[in-house]
Structures are given as structure tokens and as C-alpha cells.
Amino acid sequence: MSKSVTLKEVAAKAGVSYQTVSKVVNNKASVSPETEKRIWGVIAELNYTPNYNGRSLRRQRSNTIGYTWEPSPADQANPILDAFLQSMFRAAEEEGYYLLCFPFHADDVRMLKVYHQLYNTGRVDGFILSRLNYGEASVPFLLENKIPFVAFGRLEDQDQSFPYIDVDGGQGVAQAMDHLVSLGHRSIAALAWPEDSRVGNNRLEGYFRGLAKAGLMSDPNLIVRGEGTSAVGFEATTYLLGLPADIRPTAIVCMNDMMAIGAMQAVRTAGLQPGRDIGVTGFDDTPTARYLTPPLTSISQPIPAIGENLMRRFIEYLETGSYPEPRCELVAPNLEIRESTAGYVPAKGRS
Amino acid sequence: MSKSVTLKEVAAKAGVSYQTVSKVVNNKASVSPETEKRIWGVIAELNYTPNYNGRSLRRQRSNTIGYTWEPSPADQANPILDAFLQSMFRAAEEEGYYLLCFPFHADDVRMLKVYHQLYNTGRVDGFILSRLNYGEASVPFLLENKIPFVAFGRLEDQDQSFPYIDVDGGQGVAQAMDHLVSLGHRSIAALAWPEDSRVGNNRLEGYFRGLAKAGLMSDPNLIVRGEGTSAVGFEATTYLLGLPADIRPTAIVCMNDMMAIGAMQAVRTAGLQPGRDIGVTGFDDTPTARYLTPPLTSISQPIPAIGENLMRRFIEYLETGSYPEPRCELVAPNLEIRESTAGYVPAKGRS
DNA sequence: TCTCTCTAAGCGAACGTTCGCCTTAAGCAT
DNA sequence: ATGCTTAAGGCGAACGTTCGCTTAGAGAGA
Known part of the structure; x- marks a missing residue:
């Protein structure tokens, strides 16, 4: 991490209080056009970028989504990994979110601990799951602990207890x-x-x-x-x-x-x-x-579309509190x- | 992000000041064995996990490493992606670090902006680069801005201006x-x-x-x-x-x-x-x-070993300020x- | 003239940590 | 007894934000 420009430095140079600069950065109105313009000028001049840890601490959200996946055995490639990851973090970036990748553990207890840890330490705002299978331990765990998630894949044909996109x-x-x-x-x-x-x-x-x-x-x-x-x-x-x-x-x-x-x-x-x-x-x-x-x-399978959609909808849920309809979606693959x-x-x- | 247990709550329950709890969590000694044991007890009982944003804000480091890579065209698979990612974040996790994945941009200016942004907002402590090519814009940029990075790959045969591991x-x-x-x-x-x-x-x-x-x-x-x-x-x-x-x-x-x-x-x-x-x-x-x-x-190519090594050495550099010898390493592939x-x-x- | 409303901006506090310094009391040698 | 050292823990401050309330001043309406 770097010693970077802070709100206060911008404020000092622009001759306003640092809270006012914050307002400008966040488009919270009630700032006169001239002041706003001047502040933006200083921001550009000093190359100010809001510190993400300070912001996260205050806002109580990290703008980060967690994702993990089961590693492929050495003699097999994961045919969708690259496209899926790319589509997800590309969509995420546009909304100011990033993707945190973390290790997969075959041991359920350990895996759930990791989910819990990442969420409770405030590192991530939620998770994207993939490759769900019968008896998936993570789903009930996340539901029970009210940890937000969406899935690429579903568990039961009629289950609507969590949002997902799956390929038919x-x-x-x-x-x-x-x-x-x-x-x-x-x-x-x-x-x-x-x-x-x-x-x-x-x-x-x-x-x-x-x-x-x-x-x-x-x-x-x-x-x-x-x-x-x-x-x-x-x-x-x-x-x-x-x-x-x-x-x-x-x-x-x-x-x-x-x-x-x-x-x-x-x-x-x-x-x-x-x-x-x-x-x-x-x-x-x-x-x-x-x-x-x-x-x-x-x-x-239309992987890029799935990844992008999943991410966008999830972020909308995180920001507004409600998941856009349809909660669950089945997409057709192509021969x-x-x-x-x-x-x-x-x-x-x-x- | 969740409303989770804080130092103060643990402290209240253990009958000490919250700073003392912090000391215990960080092994900063000067706490009596009984007190320490009691505090650990409360921590376990309340399932306390230190808030990562608060910690990062104070410590001025995020324990997060950034990585991006050029997406493969649809008709070609990235043969090493899965193994490389897995080896990196597995090694990272053991040291309390995580991997942040972000979009690749073919446009240099845009790409450098992203590097700058991620580092200056305090989201990442440094980067891992891969697939370097002649005239790579990122290397001089990162060097000049004193943004820490290591690379999988090198630029010139004799260049030692940054740490790398490459396959011969x-x-x-x-x-x-x-x-x-x-x-x-x-x-x-x-x-x-x-x-x-x-x-x-x-x-x-x-x-x-x-x-x-x-x-x-x-x-x-x-x-x-x-x-x-x-x-x-x-x-x-x-x-x-x-x-x-x-x-x-x-x-x-x-x-x-x-x-x-x-x-x-x-x-x-x-x-x-x-x-x-x-x-x-x-x-x-x-x-x-x-x-x-x-x-x-x-x-x-021994990808898992490379990813693990690269990550471990990079983290050592981030924590101690000096990169372990040899700074640059060439590993042999296998027929x-x-x-x-x-x-x-x-x-x-x-x- | 008085009050009422509205806008622009300031201010204090809080988010959850860690850091460095200070206090207290006990231990020990002189 | 006195003074010095050390262990155990407390305390204030700071990291960089955002939030919500307050205030100054301008303008409008009666």
C-alpha cells in the first residue's frame, strides 16, 4: 500500500473542509458548481484516489466478491475457467467491484470456515458459487448465516431458495x-x-x-x-x-x-x-x-454472458437489497x- | 459485509481494555498467561475475527495481491491458468494474503491506470505479472512508481531490475x-x-x-x-x-x-x-x-511450483522489505x- | 421589518484497528 | 528504607473515510 493523497490534502489545497470534498467525490449535492469544479480540479491535479480501506471501514462494505472453484486434475483442463473469471471481473469492475479468489478446500468444515472468515472479516460482501452438487454444504451454511451469494448452477429443479443462473x-x-x-x-x-x-x-x-x-x-x-x-x-x-x-x-x-x-x-x-x-x-x-x-x-455454454449477468445481478442485489427478477434463470446451450x-x-x- | 464481533465486545466480556485484546491477537507479549488464556477463550466463544478493513486502514497494508492476465481467444485454452491461480492463492492464504483478480486491458494507458488505482486506493499491496513481452509498459511504470511486483517471466536475458521466475x-x-x-x-x-x-x-x-x-x-x-x-x-x-x-x-x-x-x-x-x-x-x-x-x-512447465514460489517470495518481500535470493530464477521444463x-x-x- | 425556507458548507463523531507511550505495582539489590 | 528495573496492562491518538446534524447567509413572502 502506498502513502497516497488524502481527502484532507485535497481540502487544504481547495480551501474547503475535507468533508465537503467527500461530498463532491460521492456526488452528494449541496455544493455550488464553482466549488465543485475547483475541487475536481485539485483532485485531478493531486491525482487523488479515495482510500478504499477507510471507505470500506466507514461504509461497512468492501465492494469485493469472493469466488473459489475446485481445481482440475493435472490431466484435465477447466474448459470454462478463463472465460468465466474474465466475464465476472470485467462486469464487476464497471460497478467498482473486484473479485477475490481464494483456495478451495475439499473438506467441508474447513471450506465453510473460510467462507465465514472472509465474510466476517469484511474482506468480501458475498460469494459466487459454481458447480453445485447434491448435498452441497455451502448453500445451507450461507443461507443460515445470511451471507449473500448467487450461484452458477442449482441444486434441485424446483428450488428457488437462492438466486442462480444455470445451463439447461x-x-x-x-x-x-x-x-x-x-x-x-x-x-x-x-x-x-x-x-x-x-x-x-x-x-x-x-x-x-x-x-x-x-x-x-x-x-x-x-x-x-x-x-x-x-x-x-x-x-x-x-x-x-x-x-x-x-x-x-x-x-x-x-x-x-x-x-x-x-x-x-x-x-x-x-x-x-x-x-x-x-x-x-x-x-x-x-x-x-x-x-x-x-x-x-x-x-x-454461453459462459461470458452467464458470468456477466450473474455478477451484475448480484451487485444490484448487494446495493439495493433486492435481487432483480427472474431470481433463477435457465439458459440454453448451443450445439x-x-x-x-x-x-x-x-x-x-x-x- | 456483516455486523460482526469487535475487539471492544471481546474486551468487555473478558474484563480488559480492547487494546489488550489486540495485543493478544497479534502476539505482542506483555500479557500474563492467565489473561491471555481467558481472552482467547472469549474470542473463541464469541467467534471473533479481526475486521480486515480496520486493520488494513491502521496498518497501511491490505494483505492482498493483484493479478490480471490476457484472456485467451475462444478457440484456445489457457493451459496454465487454473494451476497457476490455484498455486498462488493457496500459498497466499497460508500467509494471510488473498488474490485480487481484475480485468486486463489491451490499452496500455488504461491498464496502467488500473494498476495505479488499485495500488493507490490501498486495495492491493503489489502485483504479480505474467507473460511479459518486449516493450511491456507495466514494468517501467511500476518500477518508476515504486509499486511492488514480481513476474512470471522476464524481459531481457540479463535484466535483474525486478524479481522474477521464468521457465527456460x-x-x-x-x-x-x-x-x-x-x-x-x-x-x-x-x-x-x-x-x-x-x-x-x-x-x-x-x-x-x-x-x-x-x-x-x-x-x-x-x-x-x-x-x-x-x-x-x-x-x-x-x-x-x-x-x-x-x-x-x-x-x-x-x-x-x-x-x-x-x-x-x-x-x-x-x-x-x-x-x-x-x-x-x-x-x-x-x-x-x-x-x-x-x-x-x-x-x-512446473507451474504449481512456480506460482507457489513466486507468491511466497513476494510476500516475504512485502513483509520484510527484502526479496530473498536469488532475485531471479530460471527453472527447467520437462520433456x-x-x-x-x-x-x-x-x-x-x-x- | 420579521420570519421562514433553502442552499452551501462546516463540524463532530464513528467505523475497528494498531501503535507508542504512560501508569501501576511488584521484585530486587543496595 | 530507597531507588531501579521489569512485567502487565491502560490510554489517547491515528489511519481515511462517510454520515448526519448544525450553521451562516441569502432570498422570498407577508
């Missing part, structure tokens, strides 16, 4: 299903996440919706669950390709891009060509998706069609 | 070269970045070192420059593969993974197999590198050998 993952997968069906696929498998993943279940739901819409039966053999890694994608796909010809899928819908990468590798390993022989779709539209061989059809689902020719006799 | 990219590429030479490659091309990129030039230098060490001549035809995108990698490689047989390269060293992805695609498009026919190496060891077809040999450089069989008659 099911809708995205349903788009992928429609696309595959329109290409002629009739036997479509799903690589899903473990059942305890809220996001995974939300996405998978679109698979069922897609089947239903096309009038296809769902076959338990065609749904394989596992962690969202390419290793799981590889194994699951190897299994699927080994199924008897009458139920063997011609397309595989994956709940994220990593699984899709593994799936495409397995397809190739089996001597088939992804896209032409077996359609594969991912989810997340990871930047590398378009550079895979073949480029991967995937589902992209990016690439070659991993192109060129499929239905085998005759099928369908 | 040249050393990494040299490792790749050694590896390729040991496999029998004698004609090796380089996909380099534009000449105005400091990081790019640093990496490319390892290419020349590698050639020299193997006693190979450098051929200007085999060095192609362009932005570090897969499109450039594709085009450059297509050009290289079209060269006359006597100078056509058998291996391509790329200055980042994106170029390598494009290169491998071009190799395949030419009817050749990356790894077997043409060796390809990348740089960054992007998480997806190992999931490409074939898995990409790449150079990984991750995968199939994109495996299985090469030198054509007879060559070499």
Missing part, C-alpha cells in the same frame, strides 16, 4: 439427440456420469427426452456411467462396440468432451472411423474440440456441429 | 531436439512464433542449440513463423512437407501445442502418420496433449515423451 444441460443433450436422429441414427448410447452428479443427471435427462421424442426405446445396455475422463470414455466405448450387432449403437452421446475424446479413440482402435461409422458428441465445447480428429460435435457426427450413412436393413 | 523455454526445446536427434532425425524443422515474441524467441533459441549440439546446419527454409494457432501449424506443415525430398524435414518442433495439433493434422492430411513418418513435438503439455492421436510429445515422436525409422540412404 438436458436441453443441450436433447439438441444433440435430435441432430443424431435426423442423421438416421436409431441406436444411440450415452456415456454418463455417476448417479451422484447433479449436472450429469441433468444432462442425461436430455438423452431420455431425445429418445422419447424420436419414439425410440431406452436400452439400459446403452447407458454406461463413470467419471468424466477419457479413460472411462475409452473403456465404455470399447464395451459398447463389443455388443451384439442388433443392439450395438451407431452413435454415442457423451456428457463431456473428455469422454468423447476417449470414445473416439476407442472407435478408431476398433478399426472404425468416428463420424462416418460411429457418431460421437461431447459437451462443453472445449477449445480443443474443434482441433480433434475428426473435429468434435459438442455443446457450448456446435462438426465432423464427428458428419457423413454417417445408415446401414440398409436397419432402422 | 530454450532448455526445454533443446531437450526435445536431443530426443529427436537420438531417434535418428537429421532434418528437423521449427514452427516458431513471430519475431516480436520474447517467449517465442527464448524457446526457439533451444532449437538452434539443439542443432549445434548435434552438428547439424540450420536451414532457413525449415523455420516457419506465425501465430501460435493450429491453423498456422497446419499451413506451415503443409508447406514443409512439400519441400524437395533432400531438405524435407522428418521432424517438426513446435513452440506450442496448438501448432503441433495443426502440424499433426497436416501430416495426416498428407497421407503420413505422425510419430512414425514425421516426429512432432509441442510445448506447454496442455492437458489434452496426451489424448490426441497420437499422444503428443510436449514440454511441461514428456509420447507417441508423436515414437516409432520413427530413419529412411536408409539418409543421414
Whole structure:
């Protein structure tokens, strides 16, 4: 921190009391135009910037929002981190807010302690949560302690107990299903996440919706669950390709891009060509998706818009005390069609 | 911000003056063991946490470090962001510091204004910079205004005017070269970045070192420059593969993974197999590198160690006023050998 | 002329700390 | 007894703001 210019110095130079300078800085009227102009002049001349700690102490708000997230394992990238962070602090800056990043702890007790600490020490005015999952400890904790927060993601479909913006993952997968069906696929498998993943279940739901819409039966053999890694994608796909010809899928819908990468590798390993022989779709539209061989059809989320919106609405809540409607919002993802689902020719006799 | 417990409340309950409580909290001795124990008891009971704004105001330091970075274009991921951020704020937390993230502005004037503002308002005690490039405006600005900072990256090879940790990219590429030479490659091309990129030039230098060490001549035809995108990698490689047989390269060293992805695609498009026919190496060891077809040999940087170190040393500087030796550090990256450089069989008659 | 209203600006206090100095009492050697 | 040292803790002030109340003076209306 620097020894910087204070209100008093500005006041002395402008020949007014320092409180008057404060009024000018905060646009609190009742200052004559000439005085105001003179004060602004001195402010510019001395390059005065209001001290944020003094201000926060007095105002009892820090204009800072806290955010943490679970680190990705070394072999996996967080596909949305950069865009999400950028969109948030860009929106925040415009309102005079900043983003404080702090460590994630897998241990709930420790994590809650950190939330509590950051809020009670006055470092942050509230939090932005992301990647909520069933039984998320932070949500009830924050609600109970009246610590303001908004979330990117939700817990239960009908829950409105806190403001959030979430992506309708099911809708995205349903788009992928429609696309595959329109290409002629009739036997479509799903690589899903473990059942305890809220996001995974939300996405998978679109698979069922897609089947239903096309009038296809769902076959338990065609749904394989596992962690969202390419290793799981590889194994699951190897299994699927080994199924008897009458139920063997011609397309595989994956709940994220990593699984899709593994799936495409397995397809190739089996001597088939992804896209032409077996359609594969991912989810997340990871930047590398378009550079895979073949480029991967995937589902992209409007991350920058979500981050910006979330931040703006949260700040409005912090300043006015009421969260703008709609409190909870579901946004549609977008299907990016690439070659991993192109060129499929239905085998005759099928369908 | 919350209405939380203050020193005075603790003091009242413990029957001492609030200044004494402050002493206990800050371990400033001259308090009897019994009193101290009693005070700690009350602190625990009331769940007291010292107000950070009051403390910062008085101490004239915010225990907050600022960081910003250039956002990645939508079709490219920042391969190190997550790990770098996590390592930094994890180290920071242990020392009672936090990381403030703020927007990057391409416009120098605006960017410098933000640095100035954040520092002069007392929001941050200093900055961490990354991805320095020639003519970086921030460095002279911060030096001149005596605003503390450290950098991940350097400007000139001999410059010691500010503390930094940098990766010796040249050393990494040299490792790749050694590896390729040991496999029998004698004609090796380089996909380099534009000449105005400091990081790019640093990496490319390892290419020349590698050639020299193997006693190979450098051929200007085999060095192609362009932005570090897969499109450039594709085009450059297509050009290289079209060269006359006597100078056509058998291996391509790329200055980042994106170029390598494009290169491998071009190799395949030419009817050749990356790894077997043409060796390809990348740089960054992007998480997806190992999931490409074939898995990409790449150079990984010890990002978590760098982030942690940088933060710890910076905080030590902020607290003691002197930066620990060595002020400037160069760390070695690590070559991750995968199939994109495996299985090469030198054509007879060559070499 | 008197009062009433309104505007411009001043003033004291408070936000929650930490810092440095002061006071008190006890301990101890002379 | 006296004086010196030390430990334990109190006290006033300050960090830089903002808030709300007060005041001086100008102008208007009766």
C-alpha cells in the first residue's frame, strides 16, 4: 500500500473542509458548481484516489466478491475457467467491484470456515458459487448465516431458495439427440456420469427426452456411467462396440468432451472411423474440440454472458437489497456441429 | 459485509481494555498467561475475527495481491491458468494474503491506470505479472512508481531490475531436439512464433542449440513463423512437407501445442502418420496433449511450483522489505515423451 | 421589518484497528 | 528504607473515510 493523497490534502489545497470534498467525490449535492469544479480540479491535479480501506471501514462494505472453484486434475483442463473469471471481473469492475479468489478446500468444515472468515472479516460482501452438487454444504451454511451469494448452477429443479443462473444441460443433450436422429441414427448410447452428479443427471435427462421424442426405446445396455475422463470414455466405448450387432449403437452421446475424446479413440482402435461409422458428441465445447480428429460435435455454454449477468445481478442485489427478477434463470446451450457426427450413412436393413 | 464481533465486545466480556485484546491477537507479549488464556477463550466463544478493513486502514497494508492476465481467444485454452491461480492463492492464504483478480486491458494507458488505482486506493499491496513481452509498459511504470511486483517471466536475458521466475523455454526445446536427434532425425524443422515474441524467441533459441549440439546446419527454409494457432501449424506443415525430398524435414518442433495439433493434422492430411513418418513435438503439455492421436510429445512447465514460489517470495518481500535470493530464477521444463515422436525409422540412404 | 425556507458548507463523531507511550505495582539489590 | 528495573496492562491518538446534524447567509413572502 502506498502513502497516497488524502481527502484532507485535497481540502487544504481547495480551501474547503475535507468533508465537503467527500461530498463532491460521492456526488452528494449541496455544493455550488464553482466549488465543485475547483475541487475536481485539485483532485485531478493531486491525482487523488479515495482510500478504499477507510471507505470500506466507514461504509461497512468492501465492494469485493469472493469466488473459489475446485481445481482440475493435472490431466484435465477447466474448459470454462478463463472465460468465466474474465466475464465476472470485467462486469464487476464497471460497478467498482473486484473479485477475490481464494483456495478451495475439499473438506467441508474447513471450506465453510473460510467462507465465514472472509465474510466476517469484511474482506468480501458475498460469494459466487459454481458447480453445485447434491448435498452441497455451502448453500445451507450461507443461507443460515445470511451471507449473500448467487450461484452458477442449482441444486434441485424446483428450488428457488437462492438466486442462480444455470445451463439447461438436458436441453443441450436433447439438441444433440435430435441432430443424431435426423442423421438416421436409431441406436444411440450415452456415456454418463455417476448417479451422484447433479449436472450429469441433468444432462442425461436430455438423452431420455431425445429418445422419447424420436419414439425410440431406452436400452439400459446403452447407458454406461463413470467419471468424466477419457479413460472411462475409452473403456465404455470399447464395451459398447463389443455388443451384439442388433443392439450395438451407431452413435454415442457423451456428457463431456473428455469422454468423447476417449470414445473416439476407442472407435478408431476398433478399426472404425468416428463420424462416418460411429457418431460421437461431447459437451462443453472445449477449445480443443474443434482441433480433434475428426473435429468434435459438442455443446457450448454461453459462459461470458452467464458470468456477466450473474455478477451484475448480484451487485444490484448487494446495493439495493433486492435481487432483480427472474431470481433463477435457465439458459440454453448451443450445439456446435462438426465432423464427428458428419457423413454417417445408415446401414440398409436397419432402422 | 456483516455486523460482526469487535475487539471492544471481546474486551468487555473478558474484563480488559480492547487494546489488550489486540495485543493478544497479534502476539505482542506483555500479557500474563492467565489473561491471555481467558481472552482467547472469549474470542473463541464469541467467534471473533479481526475486521480486515480496520486493520488494513491502521496498518497501511491490505494483505492482498493483484493479478490480471490476457484472456485467451475462444478457440484456445489457457493451459496454465487454473494451476497457476490455484498455486498462488493457496500459498497466499497460508500467509494471510488473498488474490485480487481484475480485468486486463489491451490499452496500455488504461491498464496502467488500473494498476495505479488499485495500488493507490490501498486495495492491493503489489502485483504479480505474467507473460511479459518486449516493450511491456507495466514494468517501467511500476518500477518508476515504486509499486511492488514480481513476474512470471522476464524481459531481457540479463535484466535483474525486478524479481522474477521464468521457465527456460530454450532448455526445454533443446531437450526435445536431443530426443529427436537420438531417434535418428537429421532434418528437423521449427514452427516458431513471430519475431516480436520474447517467449517465442527464448524457446526457439533451444532449437538452434539443439542443432549445434548435434552438428547439424540450420536451414532457413525449415523455420516457419506465425501465430501460435493450429491453423498456422497446419499451413506451415503443409508447406514443409512439400519441400524437395533432400531438405524435407522428418521432424517438426513446435513452440506450442496448438501448432503441433495443426502440424499433426497436416501430416495426416498428407497421407503420413505422425510419430512414425514425421516426429512432432509441442510445448506447454496442455492437458489434452496426451489424448490426441497420437499422444503428443510436449514440454511441461512446473507451474504449481512456480506460482507457489513466486507468491511466497513476494510476500516475504512485502513483509520484510527484502526479496530473498536469488532475485531471479530460471527453472527447467520437462520433456514428456509420447507417441508423436515414437516409432520413427530413419529412411536408409539418409543421414 | 420579521420570519421562514433553502442552499452551501462546516463540524463532530464513528467505523475497528494498531501503535507508542504512560501508569501501576511488584521484585530486587543496595 | 530507597531507588531501579521489569512485567502487565491502560490510554489517547491515528489511519481515511462517510454520515448526519448544525450553521451562516441569502432570498422570498407577508
